[in-house]
Each structure stands twice: as structure tokens, then as C-alpha cells.
Amino acid sequence: MSDDATTASAGEVAGKAAEQAADSAHDAGGPTAVPQFGDAPPSYAAACDELDEILAELEDGRADVDALTRQVGRARSLLAFCEERLQGTRLHVRDVLDELDGG
Numbered sequence: 001m002s003d004d005a006t007t008a009s010a011g012e013v014a015g016k017a018a019e020q021a022a023d024s025a026h027d028a029g030g031p032t033a034v035p036q037f038g039d040a041p042p043s044y045a046a047a048c049d050e051l052d053e054i055l056a057e058l059e060d061g062r063a064d065v066d067a068l069t070r071q072v073g074r075a076r077s078l079l080a081f082c083e084e085r086l087q088g089t090r091l092h093v094r095d096v097l098d099e100l101d102g103g
Contacts, residue, residue, distance in 0.1 A: 038077060040077075040081055041078065041081060044082060044085045044086075047078045047081050047082050048082065050078055051075060051078050051079070051082075054071050054074065054075050054078075
């Protein structure tokens with residue numbers, strides 16, 4: 001998955017999750033805390049795959065309120081993981097390019 005596709009997918013997940021969380025909180029009678037769940041994924045690709053799965057479940061409306069809370073928290077954790085990975089990769093590439101230019 002490319003950075004652009006990940007950004008679009010991440011944006012879709014975040015938007016869909018926020019929309020459904022708001023709807024669920026309203027249906028449940030008030031706001032709910034969104035905890036973060038789960039361990040870090042083994043790779044960037046695994047995180048993207050899991051985000052795609054969460055997005056598909058949210059789009060299908062298959063998640064109940066309790067599952068939705070877990071999914072929103074997990075999606076938030078996965079998005080943060082992906083953002084960190086992308087930032088680390090950008091820094092590493094920049095360092096390598098700087099070394100090539102200077103050496």
C-alpha cells in the first residue's frame with residue numbers, strides 16, 4: 001500500500017470511526033471514552049491490512065457498540081503506529097540522502 005493510499009485509507013477509517021462513534025454514543029445516551037487496544041502490529045503492512053479490515057467492518061455496520069469502541073481504539077493505535085513508521089522512514093531516507101550528498 002502506498003503512502004497516498006495509506007493516508008486515504010487512514011482518513012477513511014478515522015472519518016468512518018468518528019462518525020459511527022458519535023452515532024453510537026448518541027444511541028447509548030452519551031459520550032464514551034475511546035481506549036486504545038492491542039499490541040503493536042509486527043509491520044507497517046500488517047497495520048495497513050488490519051486498518052482495512054476495521055474499515056470494512058465499519059462500512060458494513062457489523063460492529064455493535066462495544067466492538068465499535070474497541071475498533072475505534074485499535075484504529076487510533078494503528079494509525080499512530082503507521083504515522084511513526086512513516087516519519088521514521090522519512091528521517092532515515094533523508095539521512096541517507098544527506099550522507100550521499102556529503103560523502
